Amino acid sequence: MTIPDPLIALRAFIAADAAVIVLAGTRVFAEELPKAEADLQPRSTVLLESAGGPASRDFVRLGRTGVDVRTYGVTPLHAMKLHLAVHEALKHLERVVQTPGPVLLHSVAALGGPLALRDPDASWPFVFRSYELLAAEAAA
Amino acid sequence: MSKVTVAWHGDTVKAAVRAAEQRAVDAASRAAAERARSNHPGWKDVTGRTSASIEAMPSERTADGVRGLVGSSLPHFIFLEIGHHGRKGDRTLRRAATIEAATIGARVRDALPADYRR
Numbered sequence: 001m002t003i004p005d006p007l008i009a010l011r012a013f014i015a016a017d018a019a020v021i022v023l024a025g026t027r028v029f030a031e032e033l034p035k036a037e038a039d040l041q042p043r044s045t046v047l048l049e050s051a052g053g054p055a056s057r058d059f060v061r062l063g064r065t066g067v068d069v070r071t072y073g074v075t076p077l078h079a080m081k082l083h084l085a086v087h088e089a090l091k092h093l094e095r096v097v098q099t100p101g102p103v104l105l106h107s108v109a110a111l112g113g114p115l116a117l118r119d120p121d122a123s124w125p126f127v128f129r130s131y132e133l134l135a136a137e138a139a140a
Numbered sequence: 141m142s143k144v145t146v147a148w149h150g151d152t153v154k155a156a157v158r159a160a161e162q163r164a165v166d167a168a169s170r171a172a173a174e175r176a177r178s179n180h181p182g183w184k185d186v187t188g189r190t191s192a193s194i195e196a197m198p199s200e201r202t203a204d205g206v207r208g209l210v211g212s213s214l215p216h217f218i219f220l221e222i223g224h225h226g227r228k229g230d231r232t233l234r235r236a237a238t239i240e241a242a243t244i245g246a247r248v249r250d251a252l253p254a255d256y257r258r
Contacts, residue, residue, distance in 0.1 A: 032228075038225065041225075049223075049229075051231060051234060052231055052234055052235055052238055053238070054238055054241070054242070055238070055239075055242045066234065068222060068229075115218075117218070119224045119225045120216065120219050120224050121224055121225050121226065121227075122224075122225040124225065128222055130234075
């Protein structure tokens with residue numbers, strides 16, 4: 001039995017969003033930027049990272065996963081524009097069966113507001129925001 | 141027709157539960173800060189200054205409950221927490237808060253007056 005990775009499914013969901021495609025093309029990544037992409041930064045790019053989650057004490061095959069979303073841009077305004085596109089897509093995520101998996105993504109909740117930051121080493125502008133993803137832990 | 145007089149203590153109970161909530165969240169926040177100060181595998185603290193900067197703030201009442209706050213007073217701490225180019229974030233605060241948040245229910249129960257816990 002293959003256990004679907006909800007972060008990879010969420011990456012695919014965001015990568016298929018029309019507004020995100022207009023701003024970032026296919027540059028939506030999970031866990032870390034590939035070196036080839038990092039070498040081309042800063043430019044409009046989305047990065048999703050696993051970020052823990054609350055305790056689970058039952059046998060229901062449903063998990064809450066913390067997801068940190070970074071949107072990079074040439075300027076802070078580009079990063080924020082891309083963030084707003086991603087946020088809009090996530091707000092409208094409601095019970096979607098997403099490939100790869102396929103896995104049922106129930107919903108995504110923002111855990112706070114966006115933070116506009118600059119990478120302390122590379123000086124890339126980016127916007128950071130934390131979300132919680134509710135998704136099935138078994139393939140749909 | 142018989143009459144029954146009921147003594148309503150709802151407001152008293154509500155106040156006691158709210159006070160217990162606040163004490164529980166404050167205790168959980170302090171525990172989360174302590175946990176974060178001593179559990180940070182993703183970064184080293186040579187001088188002790190970074191660990192010492194982690195503290196719990198007094199909780200705040202919100203429209204739907206109580207909010208606890210744990211953080212660091214150092215501006216660069218956020219990059220230890222979330223990472224930056226070439227370095228993964230340690231999620232020190234989030235990990236500590238997640239673990240201690242799971243204890244809040246039991247802490248509320250313990251913070252209630254003894255005759256409320258039956």
